Amino acid sequence: MAFPRDLVSKLLARCHRRCCVCHRFCGIKIETDHIVPKEQGGSDDIENAIPVCFECHAEIHSYNDQHPRGRKFLPDELRQHKEQWLKICDERPDVLVSVHRAADVGPLQALIDELALNGKVAARPNVQDQGARFHDAQLRRAIEVGSIAILRDEIREAVLDAYVAMDAASQIVDSAWRHPKGSNSWAEGVNEAPRRIKDAQPQITKAQEELLKFLATESPVV
Ligand SMILES: [Zn+2]
Ligand SMILES: [Zn+2]
Structure with a gap:
């Protein structure tokens, strides 16, 4: 069972495909979530649907009563977000119309994309000429906006482990290149680096998978 398709279309048009919680323009990256979850008896009536972006959706479900962090979204509040925004x-x-249509993807989606890029960097370690570098701008951004803090412990660990492994590899490359090219210290570093970069690869993949699972849709809009 799902929300009636024609009514979902109407709702998406009404909210301008912007998330009812954060008001980000979503394009296809929008979902209709249940305000009262199905497992708590929530219905598939359109009144129980709220259009949200992937990140807000994940946050709504990320709250862990065993491990309270932040403040949980309650159905009543979600309903008010929806009403407020539709109004x-x-x-x-x-x-x-006047508002800038941010083409901005959410910080966690950007982090997944950065991990994908880093996965490519790790797959072709090229340290002889310092090669492509690991990137961490999106990790920094995600930390700044608090997206890392709300992650479940195991997901956060996976992400941080991956970046720590990348950083360790980068440091070896950097320190090799602080020595004159062709020197023993340079050669040692340059020989060691590809192994460290390869070591980072499975951790990058794991972090990517954990985040994808976290942002995965349970009620995709079709
Ligand atoms: Zn949102
Ligand atoms: Zn949901």
């Missing part, structure tokens, strides 16, 4: 969309569409 703005209905009554003040001018606001939406």
Whole structure:
């Protein structure tokens, strides 16, 4: 069972495909979540649907009562987010026209993409000419905006382990290149680095998988 398709279309048009919680423009990266979860008796009536971006959706479900961190989204609050946002969309569409349509993907999606890029870097270690470098701008951004702090422990560990492994590999490359090319210390580092880079590879893959699972959809909009 799912929400009726025609009514989902109407709802998505009404909210301008923007997330009802963070108001980000989502394009196809939007989902209709259950305000009252199905396992708590929530229905597939459209009144129980709230359009949210992948990140907000994941956050809504990430709260762990055993490990309370932050404040849980409750159905009543979600309903108010939806009503509030639809009211703005209905009554003040001018606001939406003037607002910059951020093409910005969420910080966790950006982190997944950065891990994919780093996976490619790790697959072709090229330290002889210092090669391509690991990137961590999206990790920094995700930390800054608090997206790492809300992750479940095992996901956060996987992400941080991957970046620590990448950093360790980068440091070996850097220290090799602080020595004159062709010197013993240079050669040692350059020989050691590809192994360290390869070591980072499974951890990069694991972090990517954990994040993808976290952002995975349980009620994709079709
Ligand atoms: Zn959102
Ligand atoms: Zn959900």
